[in-house]
Amino acid sequence: MTIYLPIAELPVAIFSIFAMGIAVGFISGMFGVGGGFLMTPLLIFTGIPPAVAVASVSPYMAASSFSGALSYLRKGMVDLPLAGILLAGGGVGTVCGVALFTWLDTIGQVDLIIRLSYTVLLGGIGFMMLAESVRAIIRTRHGGKAQVRRPGTHSWVMRLPLKMRFRRARIYVSTIPVVALGWMIGLLGAVLGVGGGFILVPALIYLLRVPTTTAVGTSSVLTVATMAAATVLHAASNGTVDAVLAFVLMIGGTMGAQFGARTGQTIRPDYLRLLLALLVLSVGLRVAFDLVRTPADRFVVTHVETPE
Template identity: 40%
Template structure:
């Protein structure tokens, strides 16, 4: 079933795009991540231009985050003050990301920069996740207890000035820390089309020392508004949001997330983390090969 994508200016198999959305939805339901960090590279592998893939993935993450925010709001799992600071930083970050995209477009290096960022980010995060999951699996196999991480502020966070009390999160830290984190994820969302949850959650847990009960809900709250801002920024600047592509991805991800949540209840958490780490590392390796591989024919002429 061929479907024409007006912004990407090419025809794709609609079932394949829905399947890609379903795959990222399954990963989202199984691992608790937005899936945007895998949606974009998978679309690039399929032949979607990187700029269109990143912009459309951001709009898909927006739709996928809405139900999650409502669910966590009902159970009181959102720190709105922390979320507001993160959103403020994220909106600033999307503006900075738009400026960077304009610069990279002027240099003609946008696609290369996006691919390089994925290699660095996915490679580093995948390695850390794989090491932690391997340690947990090894300890479990040997019957040794896994040392729990202590909940504390990182010294860099503790030394920042102008502290605020974030009662819901149980924190007394400077708002500069979540503001900078929000700016970073805003830039990444604009450049890469990711939701940023796989960056936000570890930082809020292990660097901010945030209460685990509100981490996921607050992360989704920030992701929702920042991806909205990123989508609007893309629509106004790069004009790379393909609504047809986003709609097909969203259809697949909504159904896939339900299956992923079902599977997550039947697989041990350590094996889930290791599986996700392997997937992330494989995507990073594939992106690295794409950056370095030299085709036999550099230039080719083919019918559109």
């Protein structure tokens, strides 16, 4: 059964897209990640134009993160002042990202930049996660203990000016790196269609020394806000949000996340990180392969409007 995507301007098998939403939702629930960094490349692999894939994943990410954000808010695991400053930077980053996306689209380079960015981003993160998880497994097998970094440990970040105390996160830190982190996540979300949690959470934990549960909860709030803003801006500026595609992905993702969360609770954390590292690395390598392989259609005819 096929369905026509009005913005992508092509017919797709609805059950394939639905199954993709279930699969990525399952992975998101099992590993505790947003899944946008996997959904966008998978949509591109199926023939969806990268510009439409990035914009249409934004509402999927906002919807999939909304329930998690509410849950963390109810449990008091969100530092609202920290989230507010991150959102300030994230809002500016989202506007900058959409402007950059629009500019790249006008010069015809948005597809190439998206593919190159995913190759570098997923490849780098995948290798780092793989090395860290292998070291953790080896350390566990030899009877070693994981190194725990206490909140509030001093580093170069702590010596920056404009400090502010975040009581829920138990840190006293400059607002400069907080705003910078929010800006970077907003920019990545707008340009690549990723929630940024797989970057923001480690940064909050290892750079700012925020407790893990508070970092995850605060990150989920930022993901909802930045992805919702990116959806509106993409729809208004570029018209690349395919509502039909996003709706099918949302339904599948919501269903898959429930089963993934149950499965993830039965797997050891170190092996869970190893599986996620291999998954991220494999997707990054596939995107890199698509960049260098000979395309099926070597010539593409496009219509370019010129000013009169």
